[in-house]
Structures are given as C-alpha cells and as structure tokens.
C-alpha cells in the first residue's frame with residue numbers, strides 16, 4: 524500500500540473480510556490509518572511496516588521502498604524485483620521541493636535503480652498533461668493567513684481527512700490568529716487523532732478542543748476543520764449546507780474549501796457552495812483564492 528488515501532485503502536475492509544490472510548505492507552502512517560479504519564470493521568490485519576530504504580523479500584519478490592512526496596505524509600514507491608525483471612511502482616507522487624516535513628521524492632535513489640535497469644515503470648499523475656510545476660504546499664499558508672485576518676466570525680475549513688500537512692497549516696494559522704480548533708466528521712477526528720499520536724501532526728494541547736466544547740468559545744476565536752470537501756452528501760459540510768448538522772451556518776461565517784474539485788464531483792460541490800452561501804457564509808475555494816494545490820506532479 525503506497526499511501527493512505529481513501530482511493531487506495533477504502534476497499535480493504537471488504538477485501539479482508541473475504542481474505543483475512545492477505546498481509547498489509549506499508550509505511551507507519553499508512554498502516555496506522557488503515558488499522559484505525561479496520562478496527563471499526565472488527566478486523567485485525569497482518570501488517571508489515573516498512574520505510575524508505577528498506578528491502579524485504581516477500582515470497583518470490585524482492586521489494587525496495589523509496590520516499591515519495593504526495594498530499595499525505597509517508598508515501599512510498601516500491602521496486603519489485605522478480606525472476607522476470609524489475610518493476611517500479613511509484614504510487615501517487617509529486618515533486619514539492621519544500622514539503623512541510625522535508626521529505627522529498629527520492630529521485631537520486633530512483634535514478635540509481637534506473638541505472639541498474641527498470642523493466643516496467645508503473646507511473647501516473649492526474650496532472651501528467653499539465654505543463655509547469657505544482658505550487659508548493661507551504662504557499663497556501665499566506666493565503667490562509669489573509670482569509671483568517673479578514674474573517675470576523677467562525678471559520679470552517681473543509682479538507683480531505685487525510686491531508687495532514689494542509690490541516691497542519693490550518694492549525695498553525697489558527698494558533699497565530701488566537702483561534703481554537705476542533706475536528707468535525709468521523710474520519711477527520713479519527714485520522715487526525717492517529718496523525719497526532721504518531722507525531723505527523725503537531726499542535727499545542729490548548730489549541731485543539733472537542734467540537735462540543737468549542738461552543739463555549741466566541742465565534743471569532745474558533746476554527747472547525749471538517750470533512751465534506753467533495754460534496755459527499757453524508758459528510759459534515761454538506762449537512763451544514765442543508766441545515767442538517769448541529770453546526771448551523773450563520774451570516775458572516777467563513778467557509779474554506781481547502782481542496783480540489785475532483786472531476787465528477789463538481790455538481791455536488793457547487794450545490795454545497797450554493798447552500799452555504801444561501802445561509803450567509805463567505806465561501807472561499809480554489810476558484811477564488813489559492814487555498815489548494817494538487818497532490819500530483821505536473822509535466823514540468
């Protein structure tokens with residue numbers, strides 16, 4: 524498992540229910556995110572934790588792992604050497620040269636492998652046809668600072684529940700602005716708990732509160748970090764837009780969609796933006812501010 528994104532791990536509870544003997548191989552954070560999800564399905568997988576630089580013989584395969592940078596920490600590429608040749612599977616990756624955790628896509632090691640010979644390269648990027656380079660993740664922070672400086676009431680930020688570095692920046696800006704933060708949405712609470720416990724997400728204890736406890740804090744001192752950035756109907760943000768959530772959007776609230784608009788989700792996302800706007804929220808999204816950068820490398 525190259526990384527912990529939902530489109531890479533979401534099917535595991537269903538697969539493992541059929542075949543609980545299949546071992547899971549992945550990095551520390553990837554496995555922790557999966558295991559937290561599997562607990563909810565009462566499944567305890569056989570896991571093998573690996574990290575960049577490791578080599579493992581697994582059955583007839585010899586595997587070597589490489590660091591890759593992506594929109595979730597701890598991503599790995601894997602080179603699989605078989606009797607028939609060597610396969611390099613990059614997983615999802617980008618080439619941010621200034622990532623928050625300083626962990627770059629390890630091109631020198633991949634180049635060294637290339638010199639030995641790669642028979643099959645499995646590589647893809649949703650931005651493969653986009654010229655240029657993806658903006659640094661850390662370039663979002665000044666934009667968030669502007670949004671926070673302009674906000675007079677509550678701030679609600681929706682993001683993927685696994686985007687640790689995006690949420691780290693939201694928390695950092697919240698701390699600077701003297702706001703307290705809470706996580707809303709089951710997967711957000713679960714994943715950020717895991718990321719914090721393992722040290723991938725850092726925040727002072729007094730910054731993060733329980734969402735219910737945040738009710739006692741003045742609106743202009745709060746930030747809610749929630750799920751639903753893709754307009755998923757059951758996620759927190761959609762339910763807020765529909766007035767079907769205990770968090771009621773009020774005029775003057777600022778809602779930030781710090782997220783992409785995944786093709787196919789446009790209608791659902793725009794429905795959420797419309798709903799939030801109708802309740803009087805100021806909605807900030809990637810079309811009106813640079814509050815998102817892609818997790819996938821451009822063509823260069």
Ligand SMILES: [Zn+2]
Nearest residue numbers: 526528593615
């Ligand atoms: Zn991914």
